[in-house]
Amino acid sequence: MAKIKENPCTDECPVKRAMDILDGKWTILIIRDLLSGKKRFGELRYSLGEISPKVLTQRLKELEEKGLILKTIYPVLPPKVEYELTEEGQQLRAVIESLAAWGSHLSAR
Amino acid sequence: MAKIKENPCTDECPVKRAMDILDGKWTILIIRDLLSGKKRFGELRYSLGEISPKVLTQRLKELEEKGLILKTIYPVLPPKVEYELTEEGQQLRAVIESLAAWGSHLSAR
Numbered sequence: 001m002a003k004i005k006e007n008p009c010t011d012e013c014p015v016k017r018a019m020d021i022l023d024g025k026w027t028i029l030i031i032r033d034l035l036s037g038k039k040r041f042g043e044l045r046y047s048l049g050e051i052s053p054k055v056l057t058q059r060l061k062e063l064e065e066k067g068l069i070l071k072t073i074y075p076v077l078p079p080k081v082e083y084e085l086t087e088e089g090q091q092l093r094a095v096i097e098s099l100a101a102w103g104s105h106l107s108a109r
Numbered sequence: 110m111a112k113i114k115e116n117p118c119t120d121e122c123p124v125k126r127a128m129d130i131l132d133g134k135w136t137i138l139i140i141r142d143l144l145s146g147k148k149r150f151g152e153l154r155y156s157l158g159e160i161s162p163k164v165l166t167q168r169l170k171e172l173e174e175k176g177l178i179l180k181t182i183y184p185v186l187p188p189k190v191e192y193e194l195t196e197e198g199q200q201l202r203a204v205i206e207s208l209a210a211w212g213s214h215l216s217a218r
Contacts, residue, residue, distance in 0.1 A: 010158070014212030015141045015205055021215070022208075025128040032124045049119070091214065095207040096124055099131075102204055103123030106130070 018095075021066055026051055026059050031089060032096050034069065038084040068092070127204075130175050135160055135168050140198060141205050143178065147193040172198070 011017065022028060026048065033039055033047050045056055060083060063069040068089035074080040085092075120126065131137060135157065142148055142156050154165055169192060172178040177198035183189040194201075 013141075014209040014215070016138060016212070017215050018208040018212030019134040019137050023134040025132040028128050029125060032122075092211060095204070095211055098204040098207045099127040100123040102201060103125070103127035105200065106123070106126050 021068070022092075022095075024059070026055065027063065028096065028099065030056075030059055030063065031068065031085065031092050034083060034085045034089065035093055035096060038082045040080070040082055044083065063089070130177070131201075131204075133168070135164065136172065137205065137208065139165075139168055139172065140177065140194065140201050143192060143194045143198065144202055144205060147191045149189070149191055153192065177201070 022031075029048055030044060033044055039047075041056070041060075044060075045051060045053060048056065051059075060069065060071070064071050067086055069083050070086050072082045072084070074082070131140075138157055139153060142153055148156075150162075150165070150169075153169075154160060154162060157165065160168075169178065169180070173180050176195055179193050179195050181191045181193070183191070
């Protein structure tokens, strides 16, 4: 387990580096959804409920650019597009699991 | 470890519940800073570098309202105010450590 550094929180801090990439609630929730396997845009949108198509498109693009997800466009009609986690994205499983553990505990309050 | 649920991501999802509270980069970084002990406003501001005093004040207030941090005002002159994690906040250590582990890995790319 990486050691949590003492102050200050510079760009060398691994938590800051992680959060520069994961900033925003939707990012974590999109990754959570993809941990169970490939998903189509509509499946993600349905799962995330409150997200607007515009924001989902933007977040998916950012995650693709950051190398956390892979977008596959199948040459069929109607067009079929699937999103999946890269190996880098898969490695967020421990983060999501620790968030899930903490969130489960919250419900017990 | 809590199981990551299959779709959809409802309010019952522990990851969603966690992110409803932890939304935003600064929140996680403030908690990271407080894991090493009590801090004064100026110490947090110095550590977080890019944060504005207004945003820091707001985030600290939100975290206090959510029960993750405790604010202590000492009856001295000049006024002394300290922030520390509650037990609930301390329980985020595993989350921050998993983020640190993932962030450390990023630097190795």
